[in-house]
Structure formats: C-alpha cells, structure tokens
Amino acid sequence: MTGAAELAAVAGLLADETRAAFCLALLDRRAWTAGELARSAGVARSTASEHLDKLVRGGLLAEERQGRHRYVRLADSSVAALVEQLMSRRAPAxxxxxxxxxxxxxxxxxxxxxxxxxxxxxxxxxxxxxxxxxxxxxxxxxxxxxxxxxxxxxxxxxxxxxxxxxxxxxxxxxxxxxxxxxxxxxxxxxxxxxxxxxxxxxxxxxxxxxxxxxxxxxxxxxxxxxxxxx
Structure with a gap:
C-alpha cells in the first residue's frame, strides 16, 4: 500500500520509550545536548546518541553543532503537533x-x-x-x-x-x-x-x-x- 512503509517508519521512531521521552522533553522548544537528554531519560550518553541519530535521520529532529557540542531540537512545529496528538490518544493515566x-x-x-x-x-x-x-x-x-x-x-x-x-x-x-x-x-x-x-x-x-x-x-x-x- 502506498505510504504504508513510510508511515510505519515514522511510527517506529516514536515506538521506543527513550526516543519518545526525548521528543516530549523537546516540546519545550529549547535545543538540548545529548548529555542533557540522556540525564532526563535516565540512559547512558552513548545510548542517547544512537537514538538521536535515528530521530535526526528520520526527520523528527534537527541538529546543530557549536564547537564540540551537539544540540538537537524538534524539526518544526508539525513534529510538535504530531507528538501532542499522539499523547492525546494515550490510555487513561x-x-x-x-x-x-x-x-x-x-x-x-x-x-x-x-x-x-x-x-x-x-x-x-x-x-x-x-x-x-x-x-x-x-x-x-x-x-x-x-x-x-x-x-x-x-x-x-x-x-x-x-x-x-x-x-x-x-x-x-x-x-x-x-x-x-x-x-x-x-x-x-x-x-x-x-x-x-x-x-x-x-x-x-x-x-x-x-x-x-x-x-x-x-x-x-x-x-x-x-x-x-x-
């Protein structure tokens, strides 16, 4: 089916709890470092970097580098809207x-x-x-x-x-x-x-x-x- 593979790929990016936690944190619109996101999600920095690479390649995050620091943010407001919409479909807390x-x-x-x-x-x-x-x-x-x-x-x-x-x-x-x-x-x-x-x-x-x-x-x-x- 046309588009099915692409939809599954986007869904797969957010299907991991750590990557989902990163996207939720980035809803504050700030640019975060990999270390900051790693601490917020309780994972190792190396693990965070692997997940961030996938999110950047998938187009959900944008990155920029300043010296040795790597900063990431949500790619745009449409990604924020997607995350918020998915949260509205969650099971009762x-x-x-x-x-x-x-x-x-x-x-x-x-x-x-x-x-x-x-x-x-x-x-x-x-x-x-x-x-x-x-x-x-x-x-x-x-x-x-x-x-x-x-x-x-x-x-x-x-x-x-x-x-x-x-x-x-x-x-x-x-x-x-x-x-x-x-x-x-x-x-x-x-x-x-x-x-x-x-x-x-x-x-x-x-x-x-x-x-x-x-x-x-x-x-x-x-x-x-x-x-x-x-």
Missing part, C-alpha cells in the same frame, strides 16, 4: 508512583507550553473564552477572525506580521492530551503565548514545560476575557 510525580503531573495538566503555545487547562480556557467572544471561529478549525486579529494587536500588542507565516497556519486547533479538547496553536497561539510570558502574566515553573498564571495575569485575563480566577 494510572495513579502516580510518588507525591513528587503527582505534583508535577498536576502542574503540567493545569498549564504548560506545547512547543510555542499554551496547553492544559489554561490553554483550553483561553481558547474557549476567545471563541465565546468571536475572536476565534470554531466552525473553521479555530480560525482567527478579523475581530481576533484586532484584539491581539490592540490588547496584547501583537505585531500583525507575527500572525502571518508561510510555513504554518495563522491558527489551528490542537487536541489537548490532558483536557481532551482543543487549544489554540499556529502563529496566533504562539503570539498569544509570547505576549502573556513577556508581560509575566504566565511564568515557567522551574525548568519544566509547566507554567503558572501569576496573580497579575489572573486579574488581567479576567478583565480581558472573563476567565474566572480564585
């Missing part, structure tokens, strides 16, 4: 093995970055609020409306040029793997995330992909979008 893991899981579910846009409960709440105010059109896969463009520029100071891209849609729905509902991705999702983080309405939690809404951010989003806060 089992009980966390420790309190530390449970706390980390809750933080990730509440709010996190998915490559360059916001996901989790916060990401879905932002998307719902924007759709309710006709800033997004749900009937067109979360298309950004003219009113939405105006709102991003006026209220958040987004550069209109940041909403136009030759390589990705202005806006698209990304199925959230914890909420099982869509959050906003695409150029508009990235611009929204950047604007909130530049204002420190949303800040990172340690070195993970988890983020949290600050008190000033909670007040601002309530005023702008009516998103309730405690």
């Amino acid at each position: 089992t009980k966390s093995s420790s309190l530390r893991v449970a706390i980390a899981d809750r933080a990730m579910a509440a709010a996190r970055t998915c490559y360059d846009h916001l996901a989790g409960t916060l990401g879905v709440a932002l998307t719902d609020a924007m759709a309710d105010r006709r800033l997004l059109d749900r009937d067109a896969d979360l298309a950004l409306t003219a009113q939405g463009v105006e709102w991003l520029v006026r209220e958040l100071g987004v550069d209109p040029g940041a909403l136009r891209s030759r390589t990705r849609p202005t806006a698209r729905a990304c199925l959230d793997w914890t909420e099982r509902r869509p959050h906003l991705a695409g150029a508009a999702g990235a611009a929204l995330c950047t604007a909130l983080m530049e204002r420190e309405w949303v800040v990172r939690v340690g070195s993970s992909r988890a983020v949290r809404l600050t008190p000033s951010g909670a007040g601002a989003l309530y005023g702008l979008l009516g998103i309730p806060h405690e």
Whole structure:
C-alpha cells in the first residue's frame, strides 16, 4: 500500500520509550545536548546518541553543532503537533508512583507550553473564552477572525506580521492530551503565548514545560476575557 512503509517508519521512531521521552522533553522548544537528554531519560550518553541519530535521520529532529557540542531540537512545529496528538490518544493515566510525580503531573495538566503555545487547562480556557467572544471561529478549525486579529494587536500588542507565516497556519486547533479538547496553536497561539510570558502574566515553573498564571495575569485575563480566577 502506498505510504504504508513510510508511515510505519515514522511510527517506529516514536515506538521506543527513550526516543519518545526525548521528543516530549523537546516540546519545550529549547535545543538540548545529548548529555542533557540522556540525564532526563535516565540512559547512558552513548545510548542517547544512537537514538538521536535515528530521530535526526528520520526527520523528527534537527541538529546543530557549536564547537564540540551537539544540540538537537524538534524539526518544526508539525513534529510538535504530531507528538501532542499522539499523547492525546494515550490510555487513561494510572495513579502516580510518588507525591513528587503527582505534583508535577498536576502542574503540567493545569498549564504548560506545547512547543510555542499554551496547553492544559489554561490553554483550553483561553481558547474557549476567545471563541465565546468571536475572536476565534470554531466552525473553521479555530480560525482567527478579523475581530481576533484586532484584539491581539490592540490588547496584547501583537505585531500583525507575527500572525502571518508561510510555513504554518495563522491558527489551528490542537487536541489537548490532558483536557481532551482543543487549544489554540499556529502563529496566533504562539503570539498569544509570547505576549502573556513577556508581560509575566504566565511564568515557567522551574525548568519544566509547566507554567503558572501569576496573580497579575489572573486579574488581567479576567478583565480581558472573563476567565474566572480564585
């Protein structure tokens, strides 16, 4: 069957738990060294290098070298979307093995970055609020409306040029793997995330992909979008 071998090859790249762990870590959009990824996955550096070679050859990762250091990152936003979509198909989570893991899981579910846009409960709440105010059109896969463009520029100071891209849609729905509902991705999702983080309405939690809404951010989003806060 045409394409079957290619599909199986891509699936095979992510079928290994270590390679899958690397791709999940790289959803933070940073470039990581082989040593950093090895430590995060609990494998030897030589083992990590072998897996990274396969992911680079398969087109899922891109690499660059600076001196003796090798850095890798997800090839592009489409790879991030693929990983997030596959995560949404995972089996229901089992009980966390420790309190530390449970706390980390809750933080990730509440709010996190998915490559360059916001996901989790916060990401879905932002998307719902924007759709309710006709800033997004749900009937067109979360298309950004003219009113939405105006709102991003006026209220958040987004550069209109940041909403136009030759390589990705202005806006698209990304199925959230914890909420099982869509959050906003695409150029508009990235611009929204950047604007909130530049204002420190949303800040990172340690070195993970988890983020949290600050008190000033909670007040601002309530005023702008009516998103309730405690």
